[in-house]
Amino acid sequence: MAHAETDLGHFGVCALGGLITQIVLPGDNEPTSTGQPTASDRELAGHGAAALTQFIHGNHHIDWPPYNPRVLVTAPFYRKVLAQLSFVGPGETVTYGELARRAGNPRAVRAAAGACAANPLPIIIGCHRVLPATGGTVGGYRGGQELKRALLAREGYQEG
Structure with missing residues (x-):
């Protein structure tokens, strides 16, 4: 590592x-x-x-080395969620419900949240960009809400 x-x-x-x-x-x-x-x-x-x-440190136009979350993510729906999440770029956000819809199952909001929590490539596949539909909070994040807020702020997201 x-x-x-x-x-x-x-x-x-x-x-x-x-x-x-x-x-x-x-x-x-x-x-x-x-x-x-x-x-x-x-x-x-x-x-x-x-x-x-x-x-x-602010360069959001990174040419990431080759990556693949499939090594650690085996659930087919989780793979679909992460594939859709990879289209959400720096400075953009999406709700868990929208992410579930994009992955093909609009009712699977909790499963979409589970896929984000299981994401082996946070930041590269920006699960910090997924927000709950209810306002007032940025939602959960494996790295903690403080880290999620900091990553979002560095991408230009303004909470509230």
Whole structure:
């Protein structure tokens, strides 16, 4: 795992099989092991950590190294949700209900929230950009509401 020290905390980036497979947020447990990374995987993770640091410090037009959440996400609906979420760019937001609709099941709002919580590539696939339909809160985030607010603010979102 490569490390990215930022003013928002300590992040980790994991790679396997030539793909970024996991972003570890501040306060997360150890990464999910899916195999033994090679030297080129470790180098790729280092590139991912550098890109992550640039993103957190304001460069939102990152050419991310190759990534794939499929390594750790096996539920078909979760994959659909993350695929749709990848189209929500910096500075944009979407509700959990809209995300569920885009993924093909408008009634599966809680499942869409579950997919966001299980997202192995937060920030790259910006689950911090998903908000509850009811105003007044930014909603939950695996990295905590403070980190979610900070990421949204850096992308130009103004709460309230």
